[in-house]
Amino acid sequence: MKADIIKTNPNINFKANYFKVKQYGQNSGIYISTDNSENLGSHPVLETEYKKIPMTYDGKYYTSEYNIYDTNKYKIKYEDTGKYENNGKEKYFIPEKLRALTKQIKKTPNLVLSEGSAQGKLVQAKNIDDTLLKSKEPLIIICDNNKEFEKCYKYFNRTNGIILKSGTADLLSHFAALCRDYFSFGMLVTDKKILNDLNNLEGKFIFISNENENIEYIQIDSVKKTSQGKKTIEVPQMRKVDRILSLDECEKDTVGNKAYNLKRMKDLVKEGKLKDVIIPNAFVLPSGYLEKVENIITETPDNLWHDNKILDEIKDYASKIITQRDVMVRSAFNGEDLEGYSAAGLYDSHPQDTKDLVLYDIYQVMNSKNKPIAVKSREKHNIPDDLIKPSVIIQDKINSDYSFTTYTEAPFDKNKMLIELFINKERWCKPDPYQITYNKLTKELKIEQEHSQYEEYLFDENYKLIHKQATSLKNINEIRDIIENLVKNALVLEKEFGKPQDIEGGIKNGQLYFWQTRNIVKKIH
Numbered sequence: 001m002k003a004d005i006i007k008t009n010p011n012i013n014f015k016a017n018y019f020k021v022k023q024y025g026q027n028s029g030i031y032i033s034t035d036n037s038e039n040l041g042s043h044p045v046l047e048t049e050y051k052k053i054p055m056t057y058d059g060k061y062y063t064s065e066y067n068i069y070d071t072n073k074y075k076i077k078y079e080d081t082g083k084y085e086n087n088g089k090e091k092y093f094i095p096e097k098l099r100a101l102t103k104q105i106k107k108t109p110n111l112v113l114s115e116g117s118a119q120g121k122l123v124q125a126k127n128i129d130d131t132l133l134k135s136k137e138p139l140i141i142i143c144d145n146n147k148e149f150e151k152c153y154k155y156f157n158r159t160n161g162i163i164l165k166s167g168t169a170d171l172l173s174h175f176a177a178l179c180r181d182y183f184s185f186g187m188l189v190t191d192k193k194i195l196n197d198l199n200n201l202e203g204k205f206i207f208i209s210n211e212n213e214n215i216e217y218i219q220i221d222s223v224k225k226t227s228q229g230k231k232t233i234e235v236p237q238m239r240k241v242d243r244i245l246s247l248d249e250c251e252k253d254t255v256g257n258k259a260y261n262l263k264r265m266k267d268l269v270k271e272g273k274l275k276d277v278i279i280p281n282a283f284v285l286p287s288g289y290l291e292k293v294e295n296i297i298t299e300t301p302d303n304l305w306h307d308n309k310i311l312d313e314i315k316d317y318a319s320k321i322i323t324q325r326d327v328m329v330r331s332a333f334n335g336e337d338l339e340g341y342s343a344a345g346l347y348d349s350h351p352q353d354t355k356d357l358v359l360y361d362i363y364q365v366m367n368s369k370n371k372p373i374a375v376k377s378r379e380k381h382n383i384p385d386d387l388i389k390p391s392v393i394i395q396d397k398i399n400s401d402y403s404f405t406t407y408t409e410a411p412f413d414k415n416k417m418l419i420e421l422f423i424n425k426e427r428w429c430k431p432d433p434y435q436i437t438y439n440k441l442t443k444e445l446k447i448e449q450e451h452s453q454y455e456e457y458l459f460d461e462n463y464k465l466i467h468k469q470a471t472s473l474k475n476i477n478e479i480r481d482i483i484e485n486l487v488k489n490a491l492v493l494e495k496e497f498g499k500p501q502d503i504e505g506g507i508k509n510g511q512l513y514f515w516q517t518r519n520i521v522k523k524i525h
Helices: 095-105 130-134 146-158 174-182 192-200 257-270 287-299 309-321 359-370 372-380 424-429 476-497
Strands: 003-007 017-024 027-034 044-047 052-057 062-064 073-078 111-114 117-124 139-143 159-164 185-188 205-209 216-220 282-285 326-331 349-353 392-396 402-407 416-423 434-439 445-449 454-459 465-471 501-508 511-519
Touching (some): 027 052, 027 073, 027 095, 095 454, 095 465, 139 146, 146 372, 257 476, 282 287, 282 309, 309 359, 359 392, 402 476, 416 424, 416 476, 434 476, 445 476
Parallel strands (some): 159 185
Antiparallel strands (some): 003 465, 017 027, 027 062, 044 073, 117 205, 205 216, 326 349
């Protein structure tokens, strides 16, 4: 790989150690280096409380071969001479400070997740207590990270807005859909001055807005109550079908919209409207058939894991349809992807080896109706539980080189399409994706943000940055023609469905795939 030097100082004259922070996505490692200015030997080893780590020479510095992750103190010994640096005294460093400095250098921009405004009492998620909850005041919650956001689910019925302090742009997918469903305001904010201002307003009522991508906020005396009632979400009734359905047989009253939309995309390919795109093979277990699944499990719980007549029938059907080694077992509830309510992320979907498919995999998806987040969401939207009927999609899983989520109407600009594109072999470290926009007015296709790079930051013992470099990944222009085809087909879906679309898919060996589309749901507040 070619290393592109971003900032460097060729006149470094070190007479001490330094710290190298290697960063990729949300993964980081700290390495200790020395310039051996005293020429104490030629085979240094980093000694910590727990282990010895060899150090390798790059022509200028000796650096520990692997990450220091379990200590904040060390010595450097030269095994060929038995001599120690610093006269054998332990040296200390502050890992947290190094990581914090790295995050400051590599800033994530403020990001609109749900455009609009909200008013409520501002509170940090970690400070929400029973007293606050009993007050029944509408809240605007500040979350520190993704995990803390998950804890906020139980407060959704009290929340008008969410402010996230950290996270990758990967949040745009289900996070943004949830924001649009639930909140008048959703934003990722990393600007320190803004966050300090907001922290000082904790416990106060505020009005906050991010319209036109500019965040504005002021303290207010109280929240004005409105007489607006809950919007009624219409959940389609399901006709009972007790057999496995091919995509061609799916209708709006037999399966959920996620499955029905798959059929519609398949039809658009057949009609030649979607071009050079593949919809992965799939079949559907409708709610009537899933009653038989539940009955056989109720009779004999071991049927969750062992062969039985229902599983044999599903596997036999799969053998005629499924072509990949792995499948996606995906929810398709009649309460998903509705007008005014997407329910994105509420119900389960997961991958499985095709040969190892058992009823447990299917039961886990159909039973996700009872997840607390799904129950609370239905309560908030006044949707009776007994209206919700599951269907389950068994679909070829495409192990793609790239995966993407495409919004034919970007959260921050209705005249733009936004594509989030990941290099899948790099997903292990939760990197920032490529962000690519297409301007529907000017027809300009533009890379707004590169995929995360491998980056190295070099600090001296006073925590001063003295060197930074980045290693580029793939050249996105190698697949530009495929991205242009993605844009064309996404616009076709927007036209055919009559609404802006949220499309999930991938690219494998130069071939474009779509495996899901749903209407982008606008705020219902």
